[in-house]
């Protein structure tokens with residue numbers, strides 16, 4: 179009987195595989211047809227010819243015209259990846275500013291070519307390498323290409339590189355401009371494509387010694403732009419109402435709404451689901467689909483699935499959907515006019531992510547998403563006056579509003595010492611550069627001549643902030659590199675670890691507080707990690723403890739990657755069984771730059787460049803007010819909050835960073851009376 183069952187299953191399986199293969203073939207043919215309908219297809223031969231003729235080519239085309247998915251394929255089909263003089267096959271690379279775009283585009287191209295993702299077509303993002311020796315088309319974040327320079331300064335394994343989404347002007351893309359322009363000089367066989375969605379290509383062309391501009395005329399239907407009569411007090415609520423109004427009163431076509439981040443998207447998703455449930459069957463089905471950087475990739479893929487007949491899809495997106503990814507069949511766009519943007523104050527060292535009005539160029543890109551398949555409508559939730567008078571024309575390039583520590587360290591390890599004369603498209607403020615150099619010097623990554631030290635070379639090996647790398651490197655001398663490794667991984671997840679369903683808030687809060695460890699958040703994170711590891715990475719345990727299992731799985735992947743890097747730079751893995759002081763000292767050795775001291779007013783002040791800051795309400799130290807703390811980062815929401823904090827002793831600063839702190843700086847005013855601290859407000 180067993181045999182028979184086995185055979186039956188075998189037969190069914192075989193049939194299934196057979197039909198699956200046929201379905202795949204059909205799908206493949208359909209995709210081949212779709213490829214031919216893209217605007218870029220009409221220019222296939224011309225693009226290939228232009229790439230053959232010119233070393234550098236600027237490509238401009240409407241979002242959705244097929245630049246990202248098609249052009250690398252054309253170059254591959256034209257034989258650019260054929261083995262060079264050394265007999266080795268070469269790659270075509272394509273950079274993306276966003277991880278999600280790199281992954282989703284690579285997946286699409288693999289489908290179009292009928293290959294398994296990771297084989298001929300692959301992607302590489304931080305802490306995740308989905309490529310192999312066979313990979314000919316490689317999509318990657320701009321940050322990852324920058325890292326590749328460390329191992330292969332001439333990019334010898336590439337026949338062509340496409341710097342995509344150049345208009346976004348991310349920090350990493352801007353640096354790549356300079357590096358690629360430089361290597362193009364001594365690698366005449368390397369083809370360079372710079373592609374952009376805006377029509378402002380003159381600047382790119384000029385920068386690349388008047389490189390020719392290839393224009394792909396897009397098809398774009400008219401988009402009707404509607405403004406609000408008065409400013410919206412609560413744009414989230416206004417978005418929800420506008421979605422429902424469109425759904426109830428407007429002809430079919432999907433909706434795209436731009437939000438600033440995950441929290442907003444989740445709030446809007448919940449509001450929309452609750453309210454549509456209220457309507458019951460009185461209205462057609464409304465599918466609510468979120469897309470943001472930290473969304474798990476299987477959920478991300480959902481936004482590309484066709485909407486079932488009779489239903490309508492509403493995609494709630496961050497500005498990832500502005501130009502990086504194209505969702506078909508969008509007819510309505512709702513644009514509240516905001517995006518999260520980082521800003522940096524070199525004087526105080528304060529980095530913050532602030533919700534900022536978008537620039538006109540972004541607003542116009544967003545509106546454009548409504549006109550790809552049919553005439554569309556864009557609802558701007560701000561006034562026409564605000565558009566005309568309050569929005570900037572263009573977003574300020576990131577290089578001018580961010581901390582340059584990691585990038586300066588990277589450039590130094592590439593042997594680029596003279597940063598003042600680096601060929602920046604738009605140079606960063608001198609103050610920011612100086613501040614970065616100063617910070618790297620304080621960390622011991624640069625010597626007093628501004629040259630990379632041995633420690634600096636090691637620090638640069640890790641794809642993370644130099645302060646965090648320093649913490650890892652010195653943790654061996656504190657005997658706690660295993661703990662530092664776990665903490666570093668937990669700090670890099672990027673999404674929340676604790677899960678707090680509204681209806682079980684009390685239980686969830688209790689579970690969270692139970693993880694708290696005296697000393698602060700890093701130790702709490704370590705505790706969560708250790709407990710989970712002890713259960714052999716149990717999913718059930720996560721459910722029981724209100725922990726996001728996906729976040730921890732991500733930490734596990736990241737931890738493995740960092741462990742590999744530690745091995746490479748020969749950092750020994752030693753554990754001190756969680757002894758807190760040594761761990762906090764290792765953290766201090768990396769983050770002494772981020773020290774704050776309790777004030778009489780019960781808020782905190784940073785030490786060297788004084789600035790008032792506060793303990794974030796999510797911190798395990800919230801309500802405890804330790805005198806001296808070291809924080810991982812500052813975030814600005816309603817005020818300047820320190821996030822991920824540990825308590826330290828002030829004398830450690832002089833002991834650990836004597837070149838930076840003198841006894842005066844850390845005088846503890848112990849004679850003076852400190853305000854009495856109220857009872858501990860756990861987890862509030």
Ligand code: ADP
Pocket residue numbers: 216239240241242243244245246247248282283285286482501502503504505506
């Ligand atoms: P561009 O780079 O010019 O903005 P793309 O090459 O990204 O254009 O997109 C071309 C087309 O490929 C889009 O119109 C879309 O239909 C399709 N596409 C791209 N990525 C995906 C994906 N992950 N899933 C499904 N379709 C996709």
Ligand code: MG
Pocket residue numbers: 242245246247342343501502
């Ligand atoms: Mg693109």
